[in-house]
Amino acid sequence: MGEQVLSFDSLAVHAGRDDLAELGVHAPPIDLSSTSPLPDIEMGGSSYESMATGGHPVDGGGFVYARLWNPTVARFEAALAQLEGTAEAVAFSSGMAAMTATVLAAKAETGGRHVVAVRPLYGGTDHLLASGLLDVEVTYCAPQNVAAALRADTCLVVVESPGNPTLQLVDIGAVVEAAPGRPVLVDNTFATPLLQNPAAHGAALVLHSATKYLGGHGDVVGGVVAGSAAWAGALRRVRAVTGALMHPLAGYLLHRGLATLPLRVRAQQSSAEKIAGWLSAHPSVRRVFYPGIPGCDPTGLVGRQMRGPGAMVALQLSGGYEQAVRVTNAVRLFTHAVSLGGVDSLIQHPAALTHRPVAAAARPSADIIRLSIGLEDPDDLRADLAQALA
Ligand code: PLP
Numbered sequence: 001m002g003e004q005v006l007s008f009d010s011l012a013v014h015a016g017r018d019d020l021a022e023l024g025v026h027a028p029p030i031d032l033s034s035t036s037p038l039p040d041i042e043m044g045g046s047s048y049e050s051m052a053t054g055g056h057p058v059d060g061g062g063f064v065y066a067r068l069w070n071p072t073v074a075r076f077e078a079a080l081a082q083l084e085g086t087a088e089a090v091a092f093s094s095g096m097a098a099m100t101a102t103v104l105a106a107k108a109e110t111g112g113r114h115v116v117a118v119r120p121l122y123g124g125t126d127h128l129l130a131s132g133l134l135d136v137e138v139t140y141c142a143p144q145n146v147a148a149a150l151r152a153d154t155c156l157v158v159v160e161s162p163g164n165p166t167l168q169l170v171d172i173g174a175v176v177e178a179a180p181g182r183p184v185l186v187d188n189t190f191a192t193p194l195l196q197n198p199a200a201h202g203a204a205l206v207l208h209s210a211t212k213y214l215g216g217h218g219d220v221v222g223g224v225v226a227g228s229a230a231w232a233g234a235l236r237r238v239r240a241v242t243g244a245l246m247h248p249l250a251g252y253l254l255h256r257g258l259a260t261l262p263l264r265v266r267a268q269q270s271s272a273e274k275i276a277g278w279l280s281a282h283p284s285v286r287r288v289f290y291p292g293i294p295g296c297d298p299t300g301l302v303g304r305q306m307r308g309p310g311a312m313v314a315l316q317l318s319g320g321y322e323q324a325v326r327v328t329n330a331v332r333l334f335t336h337a338v339s340l341g342g343v344d345s346l347i348q349h350p351a352a353l354t355h356r357p358v359a360a361a362a363r364p365s366a367d368i369i370r371l372s373i374g375l376e377d378p379d380d381l382r383a384d385l386a387q388a389l390a
Contacts, residue, residue, distance in 0.1 A: 008083065008193075008194060008262060009262045009263075011079075011082050011083060012079075012083060012194075012258050012259055012260075012261050012262050013259045015078065015079035015080075015082040015083065015258070016028070016075040016076065016078045016079030016082075016255055016258075017075075017079075028072065028075050028252065028255060029071075029072070030072050030248055030249065030252045031063075031070060031071045031072050031248055032248055032249070033063075033066060034065070034066045035064070035065050035066065036062040036063045036064055036065070036066075037062070038061075038062065038064065039060055039061065039062065043058065043060055043061040043062075044061060044062070044064055046058045046061055047061025047062055047063070047064050048061075048064045048065070048068065051063075051064065051068035051069050051236070051240055052068060052237070052240050052241065053233075053237055054232075054233035054234055054235070054236040054237030054240070055233060055236075056069075057069065066245070066248075067240065067243050067245055068240045068245075069236070069240070069245065070245065070246075070248045070251065072248035072249075072251040072252050072255075073091050073245065073246045073248055073250075073251035074251075075251065075255055076091055076224075076246075076251040076252075076254045076255040076258075077089040077090060077091050077224065077251075079255055079258050080193070080208075080214070080224050080226060080254075080258065081226050083193040083194075083258065083261075084188075084193045084197055084198075084199055084206050084226040085197050085199050085200055086199045086206065086226040086227050086228065087227070087228050087229045087232065088226070088227065088228070088229050088231075088232035089224050089225065089226040089227075089232065090224065090225050090232050090235040090236050090239060091210070091222060091223070091224045091245070091246040091251060091254075092222065092223040092224065092225070092239060092244045092245070092246055093221070093222065093223070093244050093245065093246055093247065093250075094209070094211065094221050094222060094223050095122075095124075095189065095207070095208065095209030095210065095211060095222075095223035096124050096125075096128060096223065097223055097244040098207055098208075098209075098223030098224060098225050098244075099124075099125055099128055099187075099207060099223070100128065100134065100242075100244070101225070101235055101238040101239055101242065101244055102156070102185055102205055102207065102225055102235065103115065103128075103129070103134045103136060103155075103156060104134065104238045104242070105231070105234040105235050105237070105238050106155040106156035106183055106185075107134075107135075107136065107155050108234065108237075108238070109155075109183075109231075109234050110155040110156075110183075111153075111155075112151075112152075112153035112154055112155035113135060113136050113137060113153060113155060114136065114137050114138075114139070114151045114153045114154045114155060115129055115136045115137070115138045115139075115154070115155065115156045115157075115158060116138075116139050116141060116146055116149045116150060116154055116156070116157045116158070116179070116182075117129050117138050117139070117140050117141070117157075117158045118140075118141060118142065118143050118146065118157070118158065118159045118160070118170060118175065119140050119141070119142070119163075119362050120160070120163040120164065120165070120166060120168060120362070120364070121158065121160050121163065121164065121187070122160060122164040122187065122189075122209075122354065122355075123164075123350070123354045123355035123356060123357055123358045124354070124357070125158065125160070125187065126140075126355070126357070126358045126359075126362070127357035127358065129158070130359065136155075139151075140362065143159070143170045143171065143174070143175060146175050146178040146179055147178040147179070150178075150179060150182065154179070154182050155182075155183070156182070156183055156184075156185055157175060157179045157182055157183070157184045157185065158185050158187070159172065159175055159184060159185065159186050159187070159203075160186070160187040160189075160190070161186060161187075161188075161190075161191070161196070161198075161301075161305075162190045162191060162291055162306075162310060162312065163190075164189075164190060164312075164350075164354065164355075164370075165289075165312075165314050165350035165354065165355060165364055165368065165370040166289045166314050166364060166368065167190070167289045167290060167291055167296065167310075167312060167313075167314060168289075169291055169296075169297055169299075169301040169302070169305070169306070171299060171301060171305065172184070172186055172198050172201040172202065172203055172305060173201040173202055173305070176201065176202030176203065177202075183204035183205060183231070184202065184203045184204055184205070185203065185204070185205040185206075185207055185225075186198035186203040186205070186206055186207070187207045187208075187209075188206050188207065188208055189207070189208050189209045189212050189213070189341070190212075190310055190312050190340075191306055191310055192208075192213045192214070192261060192265050192310075192341075193261075194261055194262050194265045194266070194307070194308075195265065195269075195306050195307045195308045195310055196305060196306045196307065199226065199227070201305060204227055204228070204231060205225055205226070205227045205231055206225065206226040206227065207223065207224070207225050207226075208223065208224050208225075208226075209222075209223055210222035210223055210224050210246075210250075210254050211223070211339060211341075212339065212340050212341030212342075213261060213264070213265060213340075213341035214254050214257050214258060214261065214341075215250075215253055215254050215257045215341075215342075216257045216260065216261065216264050216341060216342055216343060217253075217257065217342055217343055218339065218342035218343070218344065219253065220249075220250045220253045220254060220257075221250065222246045222247075222250045222251075222254055223246075224246075224254075264343065264375065265310075265311060266308075267375055268311035268373050268374060268375060269308050269309065269310055269311045269373075270378075271311070271373050271374075271375075271376075271378035271381065272290065272292075272309070272310065272311040272312070272313050272371075272373040273290075273292050273309065274378045274382070275313060275371070275373060275378060275381060275382055275385070276288050276290035276292060276293050276313045277293065278382055279313070279315055279385070280293055282389060283318070284317060284318050284319060284323065284389045285315050285316070285317060285318065285389070286315075286316045286317065286318045286367070287315065287316040288313065288314075288315050288316075289313070289314035289315065289316075289368075290309060290312075290313045290314075291306065291309035291310065292308075292309030292310075297309075311341075311372070311373045312340060312370065312371070312372055312373070313370070313371045313373060314350075314364075314368055314369065314370045314371070315368065315369060315371070316365070316367050316368050317367050317368075317369065319367075320366065320367045321366040321367060323367070324349050324366065324367060324368075324369050326388075327347070327369060327385075327388045327389060328347055328348070328349060328369065330387065330388035331347055331384055331385070331388045332384055332387075332388075333345065333376060333380055333381060333384040334346060334347040334371070334381070334384055334385070334388075335347070336348065338353050338354050339372070340370075340372035341372060342372070342374060343374050343375045344374040344375070344376070345371065345372060345373055345374035345376055345381055346371070346372040346374070347369060347370070347371055347372075348369065348370055349366075349368075349369055349370075350363075350364045350368060350369075350370050351363050351364050351365065351366045351368065352366075354370075
């Protein structure tokens, strides 16, 4: 009889846990060693060399030194790769460390130093690309202009869908088609692997700020990139050489977070749908940005590319920046804080905070606030927003 094909929910619970019974444990072990005893010089040396060049530890050679790789982190990576439908995944100390490593790996692999970046992007990503620190030239463009933005030395195309903060959806397959032979990186942080698998639409690299929905409890910072074995090797090489490995405790928490990801995201999404619908009819709200409401998904990507509209909502206030200040000060159940994707609801002002470093012309307008819908009762969240908007 063939292997049983598991559903997403079952995989989320069981991925990365195949060997636990054999080890005689029920919860995955946490390996905090900063260094590992070496079997002998030759084996230790070959394992070191293998990992420093992006490979796996050699049989019997061990992990050698904790900057190179770590078994607890490797468990999370294996599980996330299964959920994204990729061969491997590589975990970093933050989403931005993951983005940095991806650009460095793309430069090293292709020899190019030009990046095409589809806006809108998370402010930190936009800023990193523009900063000059990675020695890349960047062409920012709209999704339909990717083909025109390509150059002979384009090493990477960067896309975020839904985009932060206004939830624009990008047709991943169309971008991949417009950039033949170029690696397309999709930031899948907002969608999560429950709602979207960019690799199935041709993306070479799938990035998450694991800090958000993957962890889901607002207590861990991390990043991860899923892709082919070849890309994983290139990313691990950068990670080992630059020292950007995820901490094992973060790897443990993120692996644990994956088990409840489907339940959390479905519940958060169900509340977000109710809240976005209610906000759309609110007199103080000029516009709601949410892929689940009419007008926000003109090409029908929800259903075709995303399996649901997600749990992030942005709104444009009729009362402008002054009202944004009043609302963010008046909420009680929502916490006024950056970040997203956790069990508790957050509210923040992108232009002043997450997107502050973005060039003024591309920065979200000052009358927009962003909500991350958590697991509270949606009626309580609605009541909190109602009193804050009053
Ligand atoms: N990508 C998106 C869509 C984000 O929202 C963020 C952070 O907010 C990042 C990347 C960066 O991740 P991190 O904060 O874990 O470095």
